[in-house]
C-alpha cells in the first residue's frame with residue numbers, strides 16, 4: 001500500500017492511501033486534504049501545490065528539474081529545505097511512503 | 107448568527123473554475139448565509155486545462171482532475187446542484203429561475219457562466235466528426251474519435267487547437283491546421299513567439315497552413331466529414347475535424363436581465379455589474395483594463411480564480427484591496443512549455459532574451475519604459491522573475507532584459523523585497 005501523510009501548519013495530520021502513478025497534489029485534492037490548490041492542473045506552472053518533504057523521505061525522490069526549482073521561487077510561502085511541487089511526485093514511481101508538511105498559504 | 111444573516115443567500119451560476127472559487131472564498135471570508143452553486147453540467151466540478159493536454163493521452167485511463175474533493179462542498183456548507191440550468195434572472199424579485207421552473211432567491215448573485223465555443227457557420231459544418239473542445243463531455247467524445255482517426259484537420263491555430271494538434275501529431279496522426287491569420291496564436295502572442303511556434307509545429311510534422319481559413323466541409327454518404335476545403339480552394343482529407351476558433355462569452359442571462367454587455371458582462375473594478383448585488387467573474391466578465399484604456403475579457407485559470415476571490419471578498423466583507431493581479435497563463439505544445447506573465451498590446455516593443463534557435467528564450471514586451479508582458483519558452487526563471495517585476499515602473503530596462511549576463515533573478519528578488 002502506498003501512503004502519504006500530510007501535516008498541516010496547525011498541527012493536524014492526515015494519512016492518505018494512494019494509487020500507483022497519482023501525484024501528491026492529486027491525492028490531496030481527491031481526499032480533501034485542504035491547503036493544496038493545484039491551479040495549473042499538475043504542469044509545474046503555478047506552485048500552488050507546494051509541500052515540504054520530511055527529511056527522512058527526501059533521499060528517494062528524483063532531483064529537482066529546472067522547472068520545479070524555478071517555480072518554487074514563486075510559491076506563496078517561501079521555500080525551505082525539502083520544498084517540492086506536489087504535482088511532480090508520483091506514488092509508486094518516486095516513493096512508496098512519504099510524509100510532507102503543508103505551508104500556510106499556497 | 108442573527109436572523110438577517112440567516113436569510114442571506116448567495117447564489118452562484120456556473121460550476122467552473124470561477125464559480126467554485128467564489129463559493130470557497132465566500133465561506134472562508136466569513137459569509138454565514140446560504141451558498142447555492144448551480145451548474146448545468148452533470149459532472150462534479152473539474153479542471154479544464156488538462157482536457158487539451160494530459161487527458162488526451164489515450165494510453166492513460168480517462169479521469170478528470172476534480173477542482174475540489176467530493177466532501178469539500180458539504181464541509182463548506184455549499185449547496186452544489188449539478189445538472190440544473192438557470193433560465194433567467196429576475197432582478198425585481200431577487201431570484202433566479204431554473205429549468206424546472208423552480209425559483210431560487212438570492213441576496214447576492216455571482217454570474218460565472220464562462221464562455222461557449224464559437225460555432226462555424228459554413229457549408230457542411232453540421233456533418234458528424236466535426237467537434238469542439240470545451241467540456242469534459244467534449245473531451246470524452248474526442249478521445250473516442252481520436253483513436254481510429256487518421257487524417258485530422260484542426261480549424262484555428264489558437265492555444266487549444268494547437269495543444270490538441272500536438273497531441274494528435276505525437277500519436278502519429280496526419281494533422282493539418284488551418285489558420286486565417288498569418289501567425290499562430292496571433293491574438294495573444296508577440297510575432298517573435300508566434301513565429302517560433304509556427305516553426306516548432308512544422309518541424310514536428312504538422313501541416314500548418316497560415317493565411318488559409320476554412321471555407322466548407324464535404325461529407326461521405328453516411329453524413330460523416332470527409333474533406334475540409336480551405337479558403338484557397340485546397341482540399342484536405344479529414345475523418346476528424348476539431349474546431350478551435352475562439353469563444354463567445356455566455357452573457358445571455360445578464361442581457362435578458364437588462365445588465366449591460368460589451369464583449370462580456372460589464373463589471374467595474376470590483377467585478378460588480380450595474381446592479382450592486384450582482385457580480386460577474388471569469389470568462390464571461392468584461393472588466394476595466396488595468397492599464398486604463400478600454401475593457402478586457404480574459405480566458406485563463408488565473409483570471410477566473412483571482413476575479414472570483416476578489417468578488418467573493420467584496421460580498422462577504424467588502425475587503426477594500428484593489429483588484430490588480432499580475433495575469434499569467436501557460437500552454438504546453440509538443441513538449442514546449444510556454445509561460446506568459448502580464449498583458450502585452452499589439453504595438454509593444456519586444457526584446458529577446460536567449461536564442462529562439464536553442465528552444466529556450468523569452469520575449470520581453472515594453473510599452474515605452476514599462477514592462478508589460480514576458481513570454482517564456484522553457485525559461486521558467488524568466489517567468490518567475492517577470493511575475494515579480496511586472497507592474498513596477500522602471501523595474502528593468504530593455505537593454506538589461508536582452509542581456510543574458512544581467513542577473514534578472516536578483517533584480518526581481520530585490521524589488522520584491524522592497525514591496
Ligand SMILES: Cc1cc2nc3c(=O)[nH]c(=O)nc-3n(C[C@H](O)[C@H](O)[C@H](O)COP(=O)(O)OP(=O)(O)OC[C@H]3O[C@@H](n4cnc5c(N)ncnc54)[C@H](O)[C@@H]3O)c2cc1C
Nearest residue numbers: 120122123124146154155191192219220388389405406407
Ligand atoms: C480545453 C481547454 C484548455 C484550457 N487550457 C488552459 C490553460 O492551459 N491555462 C489557462 O490558464 N486556461 C486554460 N483554459 C481556460 C480556462 O479553463 C478558463 O478560463 C476557465 O475555465 C474559465 O472559468 P469560468 O469559471 O469563468 O468558466 P467555465 O470554467 O467555462 O465554467 C462555466 C460553467 O458555467 C456553466 N453554465 C453556463 N451557463 C449556465 C446556466 N445558464 N446555468 C447553469 N450553468 C451554466 C457552464 O456549463 C460551465 O460549466 C482552457 C480552457 C479549455 C476549454
Ligand code: FES
Nearest residue numbers: 038042044047087
Ligand atoms: S499543480 Fe501547478 S505547479 Fe503543481
